[in-house]
Amino acid sequence: MSASPPSTLPAHLRPVDVEIPATWTPEQALAVFELLDEIRDKIWSRYGVRLQDLLQEQQTSSAVDHRNDITTSPDRTDF
DSSP, X not given: OOOOOOOSSOGGGSOOOOOOOTTOOHHHHHHHHHHHHHHHHHHHHHHHHHHHHHHHHHHHHXXXXXXXXXXXXXXXXXX
């Protein structure tokens, strides 16, 4: 494993790399999976409506961007 160059970003903005050990037993992997599932459920119960709004906003924004890419593409030949 090679060391990556030091980041110039502050610690709280640096990406977090998560490595999953290849040595986990199936029971350990299941325990982590269940913990993540429980965390996901708790986040959804607290922020569900806001998450749905944000996801819808992102999808709408992405669809508009995609339509703009298509209509402004210089390769268009369907006129």
